[in-house]
Structures are given as structure tokens and as C-alpha cells.
Amino acid sequence: MMSGLIRYKGRPEDTAGRPDKEIRVYDFLDELGIEYYRLDHEPADADHPQVCADVEEALGAKICKNLFLANRQRTRFYMLMIPSDKVFRSSDISKQAGSSRLHFAEPEYMEKYLDTTPGSASVMGLINDHDNTVQLLVDEDVLNAEFVGCHPCINTSSLCIRTEDIFGTFLDAVGHDYITVHAE
Numbered sequence: 001m002m003s004g005l006i007r008y009k010g011r012p013e014d015t016a017g018r019p020d021k022e023i024r025v026y027d028f029l030d031e032l033g034i035e036y037y038r039l040d041h042e043p044a045d046a047d048h049p050q051v052c053a054d055v056e057e058a059l060g061a062k063i064c065k066n067l068f069l070a071n072r073q074r075t076r077f078y079m080l081m082i083p084s085d086k087v088f089r090s091s092d093i094s095k096q097a098g099s100s101r102l103h104f105a106e107p108e109y110m111e112k113y114l115d116t117t118p119g120s121a122s123v124m125g126l127i128n129d130h131d132n133t134v135q136l137l138v139d140e141d142v143l144n145a146e147f148v149g150c151h152p153c154i155n156t157s158s159l160c161i162r163t164e165d166i167f168g169t170f171l172d173a174v175g176h177d178y179i180t181v182h183a184e
Contacts, residue, residue, distance in 0.1 A: 005058035007160075008038045018154075021115045025124045025152035029161075032169055037160040038152075043119065052084065061149035061160040064142055066121040068114070068134075069093075070105035077105055077113060081123060081148075082139040086183040096181040097137055115153060122150040123166060124159070126174045136171070136178040143167065143180065 011026035012018065029036055039059050056062055067080040067088055076099055082088065094102045107118050113133045114125030126134065142148060148163050161170075171178065 005039055005041060005054060007058055007060070008040075010036065010038065012038070012040070021128070021153040022157065024127060025159075028127050028173070029159075029170075032173055034161060034165045034169055039158045041156060041158065043155045055158050056149060059149050059158055059160045061147035062145065063149035063151075063158060064123075066123065066150070068105050068110045068118075068121050069102040069137075070109065071100045071102060073100075074105070074109070077109060077134045078102060078137050079114070079121065079123065079125070079134050080137040080139075080181070080183075081142050082183045083141050086139060086141070088183060093137065093181055093183065097135070097179055116151075120151050120153055120155040122153060123148070123170075124150055124152050126171070126176050128153075129174070129176070132175060134176075136176055137181050138167070138178045139183045140180050 011030065015023050039055055041055050052063055062083060064081045065084050069078040069080055070076065078097060080088065080093060090102050094100065110116055110118065110121060113129050115128040116122065116125045143163065145163055147160050148166050150159055151157065152159055
């Protein structure tokens with residue numbers, strides 16, 4: 001278990017050495033007046049489940065699994081937000097999204113549309129999707145939580161944001177909507 005994780009309110013005081021895509025997230029949230037808490041930590045992704053558990057505990061919010069998906073032809077792209085304890089079943093989610101069978105999209109599409117990489121995918125990446133190429137799919141349990149835990153487009157920091165701020169103010173500002181789905 002990691003010790004010494006500190007939850008900070010807002011952006012880092014010193015942004016030296018942090019990537020531009022991370023700073024853009026803080027700038028955007030601050031401009032919208034959205035309150036958020038931040039943790040800096042070791043890489044937190046599917047390859048580091050204990051790091052994720054420790055981050056969730058210190059952050060006070062569950063970090064969503066964010067899956068970047070595409071149809072077979074790679075003409076439609078989706079980001080699926082589901083709780084970490086739920087399973088992605090392509091046939092179920094595809095049907096609910098009204099799409100042909102969804103598969104994991106190649107990392108180059110994630111970088112192109114969201115300016116992020118595998119392990120760092122997040123709803124925050126939608127600030128980079130100016131052409132609305134990516135359709136957001138959200139499990140109903142995410143919408144029912146008080147807070148959402150997500151990465152600021154990198155997996156060495158995590159944010160805790162009120163769900164109503166993400167699915168109201170934030171999505172309105174980035175010009176995206178979402179489709180509610182139910183994963184098992």
C-alpha cells in the first residue's frame with residue numbers, strides 16, 4: 001500500500017515538468033469554475049491494481065474504467081465510462097449504443113482524438129475532441145455516484161469531481177452529450 005498520498009484542492013502550484021495536456025485540463029476546469037481535488041501518484045492503470053485501490057481510498061472517489069472503443073470499420077469512436085468492478089461485454093454495450101460490434105480502438109486514434117494514451121483515458125480528454133468524433137457512453141452507476149474519479153489525461157494524477165459538474169457544466173462546455181448504458 002502506498003503511503004503519503006496527499007489530496008490537494010485544485011491544480012498544482014508548480015506545473016514545471018507536467019505535460020501540456022494535463023495543464024490544459026486544469027486550465028479548463030478552473031475557467032469553468034469547477035471545484036476538484038487532485039492526487040499525484042505512481043502510474044495508476046489496469047496494470048497497477050493496488051495503486052488504483054490506494055488512489056481511490058485517498059481520493060475519496062472510485063476511478064472509472066475508461067475504455068476507448070470503435071466500430072469494426074473505425075468510423076465511429078466511443079469512450080465508455082464504467083465502474084472498475086463491472087465487465088465490458090461488447091455485444092451488450094454495442095446494442096445499447098446503437099452501433100455495430102464495438103472493439104478496443106488502436107492507441108493512435110485515442111491520441112488523435114483525445115490527446116491521451118492507454119492507461120490515461122478519461123472524460124477529460126473530450127476537451128481535445130473539437131469535432132465531436134467520440135461519443136461518450138456512461139454506465140448508470142457512474143451517473144448515480146456523488147463523485148467521479150478520473151485522470152487529467154495522464155495516469156500519474158487523479159481528480160475527484162462532482163458527478164453533476166462533469167455531466168452538466170463540463171460536457172456542456174465541450175459540446176458533448178452522453179448515452180446512458182448498463183454494464184454487468
